[in-house]
Amino acid sequence: MGKVKGFLEYERAVPEDRQPLERIKDWKEFHKEMPEEALREQGARCMDCGTPYCHTGIMLSGMTSGCPIHNLIPEWNDHVYRGFWREAFERLMKTNNFPEFTGRVCPAPCEGSCVLGIIEPPVTIKNIECIIIEHAFEQGWVKPCEVAKRTEKRVAIVGSGPAGLACADQLNRAGHNVTVFERDDRIGGLLMYGIPNMKLDKESVVQRRIDLMEEEGVTFVVNTEVGKDYSAEKLLEEFDAVVLCTGATKPRDLDVEGRGNKGVYFAMDYLRSSTKAVLDGDEPKINAKDKAVVVIGGGDTGTDCVATSIRQGCKSVVQLEIMPEPPLERQPDNPWPEWPKTIKVDYGQEEAAAVQGDDPRRYSVMTQKLLGDTNGHLTGIEVCQVEWVKKEERWIPEPVFGTEETIPADMILLAMGFLGPEEGLLQQLKVEQGERSNIKAEYGDFRTSMVKVFAAGDARRGQSLIVWAINEGRAAARECDRYLMGCTNLP
Template sequence: MGKVKGFMEYQRALPADRAPLERIKDWQEFHKEMPDVELQKQGARCMDCGTPYCHTGIMLSGMASGCPIHNLIPEWNDYIYNGFWHDAYDRLMKTNNFPEFTGRVCPAPCEGSCVLGLIEPPVTIKNNEYAIIEHAFAEGWVEPKKIAHRTGKRVAVVGSGPAGLACADQLNKAGHSVTVFERDDRFGGLMMYGIPNMKLDKKLVVERRIDLMKAEGIAFMESTEVGVDYPADKLLEEFDSVVLCTGATKPRDLNVEGRECSGIHFAMDFLRSSTKAVLDGSAPTLSAAGKNVVVIGGGDTGTDCVATSLRQGCKSVIQLEIMPKPPLERQPDNPWPEWPKTFKVDYGQEEAAMVQGEDPRKYAIMTKKFLSGDGGALKAVEVSRVEWVKQEGRFVPLPVSGTEQIIPAELVLLAMGFVGPEEHLLQQLQVARDERTNIRASEKTFLTNREGIFAAGDARRGQSLVVWAIYEGRAAARACDRFLMGTTSLP
């Protein structure tokens, strides 16, 4: 701990963002850089506490508390304070394959469990992580590593999201010959097409890492859907082991009256169309331009839909959330070090408030009906307020009579999460699934019911965070390496 009273002397500070009304004019990342001297002050705020909950990575009340990949946070915070950026980079890469991803899009459960957060705003762990890896790239420290020895074993990784990439990276380090299969035309999974470019730049960040992995000897096959373009039987014949990292890509639907109206789309279809258009320099197949947009769902994906709609030039945007508005401060039933379920304003809501004069979110609202006009095109959404009532031991939302309202809408985006992986490949491979339809595989072995077939990421655990996907990919790689070699030295 370099600065004994750093947490007493310095206030939490983050780099400024570009002004909302400026940044909605383009698709570039909106965070600005922070000078090293200010970053060192933020590193100095780390208390180096005796029990650093920031990297415990445990589940409390169904939520992550601390970093799931156990980043050595107090160590690299101290290195930042002392200006030892290369040492900080070395420590960071011991646990995290892709800090440039988590430093941008992770919700930072580490900060929610920061001990300093008990009495003061927590340490800026996420931004410190981002600063370390971007320093490393700028200084040329991030270079392809030569693999000294090859084992002769071939491993197929199906899916190029964060779980698949982390798994491939680790297995390649162990000396195996790894091929990553991706059904889309670009690699990265939801990091490529599920997260907008202004939040995670595809060319400067995602493709930069893919290029490094290619240079290290990992083979990538795009536009190749296993089970469709590449037979599942062939996969089992040509590879010594398979790791399924296909994600949980089946979206949750909203089956209410009028669902058949044209103009109602899943959020991921909308976001994919937008990002592909940005990268290809073409017009999006789904556009919010000139439309009243209603986003149903209050999570990160819903926020991304709000921000994307604004950049496409929507007429208006409203975000509906069936849950009540969160409190401003922790409640007694949400104690530290649990993830704080408190009210937050993300970038999309900030932008919408600047454009429209108020936060676009409406809480405790239930969608009752979609209304159509001529030709079956969507024209409005009927909603009502709800009251959460405890029934048979659990809370359920009940509509409040007399609160019905009609909201004009030509575009509705369903951003209510996902319900599991798609089935066709799992059926071909005869891989068993659990009661939630996820791939059944132990968290200790990551092995499915089929010998030599492993599973990791959202396909195994259900929809989750990028940082959990990286954890799963690393752990599955360790299990796969042990299966292939009888032992493993992977961390």
């Protein structure tokens, strides 16, 4: 695959980004395009490694290694290198319903397990994936799929995030009559309101795919929360099967003194407010303008909060992470092909540094108390440094005496992850939940404790990656089709 010894001839390259001080003035995507010749050179770096790990999609040490949807990466890299774009597109679509999403927002565990990455920077898989699908749209190769024959089966999918959309796409292609319920005012779930527009454009990318699915026959129902606006009983009566793809939307809270002060928000509430304002042309209900912002949480959502705060014109932004600062290179206890736990400067930190002069992240920091004025408005946050010590086979953060300090804050954004799905609908449907409140359904089978009710995505597995959501949506569609028809041809 690729050019023989191409990995020795060409260095890794990725598209240039618009300069930070330029791109923070708008909400447009910030990646530039690469010339075709440069893309073909990147495809040429795929090294015919014999046993590619890039598409394995397995869990190692609790982290994803390789692509969970098993993209045929070496094959489409080779097609790109040779200039066979149509063939590259066809190979890409065999495993991935939405490469325009994963090519933009997936953290690329495929690159973390690339064999070339043992000795050199890995192949630029994620970028090539994105360019293939965008080239296909430009050439008119992406067309509504014609369903040869419709069954009389009706399937309801609750939730329109990546798992729900992937499940709907597959079941529609199998000929079933699919209805997707979304409680928000727009379809897309996490894709629409959980990821900022500068990372994933809503009109030109997300809505483009939704419009295509509507043309193919999928019915979307918005502003309808199943369990409130549409009863669980009615759902079970009117549909032959139900797939729950509601996500893990219950945010992790911060249990410290002063949590009740005004000015503390969950990250997803903040990001939703911002994106909705951008799409509607309004002012956001939660606005960081002229505020001293502190983001608690060092993951992708925290980074999105940093970048959004900068665009809204915050006075300052600090990002706190309780974990230690990652190393520059892989450590002995983090060998290939595990996901590399190394430090990276993401777009949000780059933008904050351009505005403020330094990286906004601070590591090994624990929140002790939130401060407020006499009117209950947030004024600051008391923190301290922590040291991680091992007790009874578990690593525990212990405060370091004498490191206490106060950071001014008018707004705090909690980006500390999620605890599982919201339980109202699950209790109405009487589906069993596991110890961590996730819907109880075995991977590979996806059936819940209730007849004809299936579950997929974060609601079943817990907070995870978009590629795992697509993996589960596709697989749950296959098992739902088998339940409805007695057999299935879905992959």
